[in-house]
Amino acid sequence: MRRKPSIEAVAAWIRLMRVQSCVLNTVEHELKEAGFPSLACYDALSELSRAQAGELRPVELEKQMLLPQYATSRLIDRLVDEGLAARRECKADKRGQFVEITEAGRDLQKRMWQAYSAAIEEHVGSKLSDADAAKLCGLLDRLGCSCNEAQALAVRDGASAR
């Protein structure tokens, strides 16, 4: 262990950091331009609308989104403030709650996907063939695994997906 990384590994690291932040910034900016809230907000709405009954425990949302607990708590605050979701009592566990997406939330999620998917197509899809995109997926997945485990455990204090 403690070996030195190869030139190729360092180059891949740098690209991964720079390209991701560049593309993410661009996409987030386009969404903001169009008057939409942040991607984190979209992701949460998307998870909620995918869940049966349109509701999830915050702790589930946290796991899905790979966010630290406090970030989830505050994200839900914002969704509720905006009328995109509502907190529901959880009768089975009085510590907890359910977060339920509202109609406005479902509607926003659908409208955001129009802009979001267009941005993905513009900044990713149009630049790679499907085969290359799949190849990129495969390579990235090989980096992802170890920290998914570390993350599954460490999420509660401090790891974040964004």
Added chain:
Amino acid sequence: MRRKPSIEAVAAWIRLMRVQSCVLNTVEHELKEAGFPSLACYDALSELSRAQAGELRPVELEKQMLLPQYATSRLIDRLVDEGLAARRECKADKRGQFVEITEAGRDLQKRMWQAYSAAIEEHVGSKLSDADAAKLCGLLDRLGCSCNEAQALAVRDGASAR
């Protein structure tokens, strides 16, 4: 235009976002554990130490690091507060200044590289062959689009960006 992205493109996008943030968090966390400042700080020191005379105009640093102007200004504040860099008058242009890395800054940059490169090796290098790392680079570069210019040089010894 405004076409829908393929499944593969969306999958690549999601991987890019998740894997990057996951690996970045892990690496940043390891550096912090070891008592080091943030990667942004490392990157700035790295750029400065690479510059001739160990000094740069803030506006140059900004371009190298792809940071907004105010972020650079504040990053320099922090470096100066920590004694890692010093502001120098720029006689040729009195609006401007030079930022010069100090001995402490050079020393920290070298010590951080030990930990940083080990983390890159652990989380990237050891998971991909050099050929695969190069392939990943190539695919990412095709997404890198407009933000690529500044990055071309940076492979030398461990620059990155957020």
Added chain:
DNA sequence: TCACGATTGATGCAGTTGCATCGAGTACGG
């Protein structure tokens, strides 16, 4: 040489994030 637009860098403000910790509730062994 002077007026005006552009460049350089700093900063006030509001919003967000990370960290630590808290209070409430649950689960479980005895």
Added chain:
DNA sequence: CCGTACTCGATGCAACTGCATCAATCGTGA
């Protein structure tokens, strides 16, 4: 039933970020 350890979610605080705007200086064209 109780005590202890754990899970769930919220929050105070400090740091950091994005945005808008500022003052100072520069450079250019008339």
